[in-house]
Amino acid sequence: MIELQNVHARFGDFELRDINLRIADGQYCVLLGPPGSGKTSIIELICGLRPLGGGRILIDGRPVQDLDPADRGVGYVPQDYALFTRKQVFDNIAFGLKVRHVPPGQLKSLVVGAADLLGIGHLLTRTCVGLSGGERQRVALARAMVLSPRVLLLDEPVSALDESTRERVCLELRALHDRLGTTTIHVSHNFEETRAVADIVGVMRDGCLEQAGSVEDIFRRPRNEFVARFVRAGNILHGWALPADGGARLSLAGQVFAIPGGADGAVSAVLRPQDLRVVSADGPGPGKVCLDGVVIGVNDGGGLQVTLRVAVGDSETVSAAVPRLDDEPISYRAGQPIRVAFDPARLHLLEPDAAGNPGEGNRVTPGPPAT
Template sequence: MLDIRGLSLSLGEFSLDGVDLTVDDGEYFIILGPTGAGKTILLETIAGIYAPASGTISLDGRDITRTDPKDRGIGMVYQDYMLFPHLTVEENIGFGLLQRKTEPDRIRELVSETADLLGIGHLLDRTPGTLSGGEQQRAAIARALVLRPRVLLLDEPLSALDAVTRDRLRRELKAVHRATGTTVVHITHHFEDIFALADRVAVMQDGRIAQTGTPDEVFRKPATEFVAAFTGMENVFYGVSRVRDGEATIDLGAITLRTVTAVEGDVCVGIRPEEMIVSREAFESSAVNAFSGSVTEIQQNGIFSRVVVNAGLPFVAVLTRQSVARLGLAEGEEAHVTFKASAVHVFPR
């Protein structure tokens, strides 16, 4: 539905470098990446704000690479709302329809329908300065959505909001997407957005797409060391892999891991903290990687605790606070870590 091929562009320190990306019709697609990866430039180039140096953008099979932004059928919403302060919410939402010379009665009808969809139908007579951040963001989304775009681009729409408002608007975005079927491309750095909203995810690195897949594929099976580290795979180590009969032993110096991989030689390995089983006694299971050590750190983080066990290498695990208390874990105490061979992800160096 939206097909991007070989898109390249440089703007100062930000750039796109041969971006390839396909977004399916009706999909909620999220783009993740560090600051400077080129996420906003990619969205603005799709919208037509910038012309690429090379590459193509196609929408519904039509090349729109050089098409005027107003003729692309694409809407864009920024994190800072960009509402007109002197216009009412109703006038802000209907502004694009007015520019299209839509009949006034039809404008009122569409504005009312879209405002109700976003839960701001009762605010149409207000001005942006009298609204909360969440209400302003709803108005900005309504202004883009009322034009019935083929693609809606969202540039970190929840970042400026407090946690409670962000969670509420996240649920509303999901409901709006379900109700309208609009194709959405959404930039974020909040992992919660990905699991709550995304059908698929792309991770950007230095102006390129590092990996694309479902949220589970990207977080559980990262394709590169960068993706593993960026998505929170804290246990990242370097070693040497030796493969025999499809099984590998990975020498990390202090310890040796076992896994299944075809990657040999110098490697990087990653294990997600939630894949770690921590126990006070040796844990009996089918997991082939089991090590004893001592707890060096316990850090409380809301309902979860980050536990570090030094077992030759510092393994990070995530446990509930109740589990930490039940196990009697404490800094300086002996502990065991256990994890399956399938939890070890291997990347060539």
């Protein structure tokens, strides 16, 4: 288990503010965020490679913020792996055991064990120079895992690999984690990678942890517009809410309808493409909200769904995922008028964003509806 309590640190102009994160034993946590958001800094703080400004770091309930990196029980795999290139693979993996004065017999069996676990047993006598990206990553992993760390810290472990091996390596990382159960923190800027490996996700921005929660939470119920955009949770719609009895009335994309939750003023909401259905002109079922629009783009996903870009209302564009039978020809064309409908209960309201509107920036929030 690892816990960050009110962690605060300052490096030059960059500041990490009030990071609180708790990762239970055996969980795989991904820190997700754009470059420069402080993910790597958090890893380095946990390793003890940078000075902590304030707060506490607990590993298995033991405060470690004043310990040497050597005594914290962390396994660190930095970006680009930082192998000891002048040494053989064996010596790379054995380095931690050697500086800890493990007896040679035990050392050899531990190194061979770690190498076999990662499938690099045949590389032990090679130098690191001729290894492929995937092999280098395994050597770095073996080097960290041979000491049986309490926490494994992976800094962008797959971004140095080429596109085609990334997905496979992600699955392998997850499989390794399932086998060993080491609490893991994995830094990434890629949400697909995150979906493939994570139990829990922390989304970072500008040195703040915007949201931490399960994968389900982050992707279905993002806290604010930044998180929603970053994890591509779905369509983000802007509207205006007025409190009403038992909930609120919401004006959004040219429609006014009741929603169960309480809301007031300018709001933004996420609607997943899967929750938008194409309906025939005679209308949807009761309680649905209809949006009339024009198809402006058709993306054949190649699978069991087609994604339509539909312009609705004055300036909004939404994506709708339409189910499709395997060989069925696509019957949608750009320019075609279309009616899509959604269940207001499926709309997920976002919290107002502290740092203003991110992403697309200068979007104008529509004013209150004329009554």
